[in-house]
Amino acid sequence: MSGRITNLSNPSAARPVTNARGTLRRLASIAAVLLVCLWTQGLAASDAGASASEEPIHLILLHTNDVHGQTLPRRATWIEDREVWVGGLERAAAYIESVRRRADGPGEGVVLVDGGDWFQGTPEGRVREGREFVKLLKRLDYDAMALGNHEFDLGIEPLLALLLEAEMPSVCANLYESGERVGWVRPYRIVERCGLRIAFVGLISPSTPDITHVEARRLDFRDPIAEFTRVCDELPDDIDLVIPLTHNGLYLDRELAVARPDLPLVVGGHSHTYLRDGVVVGPTRIVQAGDKCTVVGRVDLLIDPATKRVLSSTSRLIELDRDPDPEFVDAELAAGVARLVERTDAAMSVEVGRLSETPVPPTPFASGGLGSWIADSMRTFARADVGLHNRGGIRSSLAKGPVTRRALFEVCPFGNTVVSFELTGAELEACLEQAIESRPEIRIEVSGVELDVRMVDDEEHPLRLVAVRVGGEPLDPKRTYRMATNSFLATGGDRVFRFDRELDLLDSGVLINELLEQQFAGTKSIALPTDSRFARVD
Template identity: 45%
Template structure:
């Protein structure tokens, strides 16, 4: 009688079958973990600011500021490395313009502090050019900023001095390329010197860079200053990208958004939060999982994570700005609110354009909504408040225009979907909704009871120097030849107006919608 045990080959098969679950028990054992920390649109934010976006919180905490942001970056890096992850830090542009501290030395002093915050790569933003190309290039010559810019060239076709298309990093055996891309609308929204530069569509520039890099890298991460909608378009043009780190549109994407398989992230603005992306990659360097979150900046980080150089530089900036900026100028009798809503006026826009018209003696005054950057409560106003309201160095220009051009200007502001509208004084705009879209009917000079502007009459129109030079695509204004220039800055205009007493912003609605 034969033994009852199974044959030897059956035992081997049984052992192999039993071992398979063990091999599959930890499918992520070979995965590499990469943490991408990101900031964008810091805009010279040295000091913490009240977190007024929080609802039903009392007292409202302070949030952010460059010293706190830098310390938190250090803390997050330490935590990630302790957990076995590698770390990359990048920034989405617009570094210094937007605060009194950020304006010192035309941005040079703040840039020196930001360069110590620990970023591996930072894309150039449109506001870096606000003081002109030569000023910005001198900043880059003096400050070791890891500036990225792949889709903009000097007139001779060479890269902007101090910038590079990409920066190559190695983390845990991974070769990672950060590629910088800037919005091609920059020439219409910043200093006119940028109009002489050579601009390439971001998707085309990225295709060129990727072709140049070939298989020398495992992971390409675009770091962009083009805004969320153009980030989506970039993802559609390059659907194999696992991640786009964005800026420009000041969008708070708490957990990111997906365009196909691409994760798009952005961290709001003004050093309010830090973005964190966790990527898990397989042995071949392919991203198999990704998660995004924001890290809030309430409260002071532990002393061990603070950067003494950044703290000292920011303290010096704050002290230099404080004496002048904390001076009380006057009182607002009502709140200065902003608006991006269609066919509406804001109290801040009404006040600014009313003062422009009064100071210049113009028939009409207009102001771009993007030139007003915050809201202010009723009550005491400091010079810092005015700076936050009107941070750009725009002065008043008065143009002599034909009525037909004024009518066309307002028609464009109402009917073109890419426009966010303008603030204005001295006229009422009659509009009609046609299939839900606004159409200009008449421009009434002198308000709702005024008369219609005629195409062949002459109108004196005051505006800010940004719009007068063609900013925001207003080439119609740039083409006007007869103009008078008042070099008083808009914020100084408001300060001068306080000399006559408290200012009461008008809440008048200057659109008349025909139903």
């Protein structure tokens, strides 16, 4: 079965009329036949004209991804000249409802899907291990939802409890255990709209075991392209349209589009990419809607009602930068949001300090001020030689002015603690090489070290670590150094610290966001680092 299934209708053949005996009767019959033929041809022409003039089906696909528990609007820290608040569940729900109500014409239909990472990332998202937030998310009435890597952050049992209680329409086709596809999530879901049967096939990144809770390593996250093809062969024959719903990131979505040029659309997540107009690879449109419920993605598909082929597609992102129209507000959702925020707001709204300037943003080849501050804070706290933090563990930014406890939680929401351990200079260099050279861009922040990096002609792995200085001195391979990092990396996350020997880990039990709050103690305002700890060399 191909990625898109088309049903073709066959016209029925006209039956001949039999002549009677006798000349007069024969002539009369011939005349009758002529009249019947003319009448039949007129009907056929009329039917053909009706078919040709039949309007295409207008399918509106709305999509979100990487919502990460964003219950409330959040400040747009990327807008510095004024204070703007964007996103939030109520705004998203109101826009979705407005589209549903207005798509009431013949041949119009709306589908809502999500690309994974539902709850992890805010205080509200952590209440009852995500179950309270997911109940609110369910009010939006999704048709299909991909599993994301952060669904596994608390372990497998909490995820199973969430899925059981919330009854989310989750999909994931490339997740196996003990050689069998897991039975607690469907590989696909079939949605019917406007006479179309649409199969949404869920796919998750095969790197998930390296970037989430250690329990995920007991599962087998298989190649998404191969598993997508396998699932297509299992689909019923009457499916008109197959759409991958992925948490793979844009890079793997591109690979899927190249491998399966029969796909009209891929709906993605994971890389937090704001694809304003989508990305077109051959005949395939790839869409993704950023993160944190800041926008809702919209795809408009025109589909031939006879052949079920996609005639055209357009995509855009709808900014959620204003209060919703009261006509489309979900009162029950608003009440649920208020109750959930009330459970967290008293502690989280406290102002803990101020920043004198907005942090320098990270670039693919230079440090960011926020990440450098986190690494510095861990290194100083643990009395270590080196501090290292992953950029993937920094989930929000800060702006000049007041900083609340909520803002710090949203920067580091995963409950990771400060961990330290000893390693040799040779092991330290190997870890830094792994962290730098295994990625297409720098994805760590460091403290106490300076790294010289060279660009090479390798599209997937363009960086090479040339030199390391610790405390201003060249790294000594035989010396013992003390490393401070977060508990996710220390236990093998991102494959940075993986050795043949067992590390003697000292877990402080101090949460990263709590450590950052301590940095404001006794001071009215602080300035974050502006230097880069990475240097590009020729």
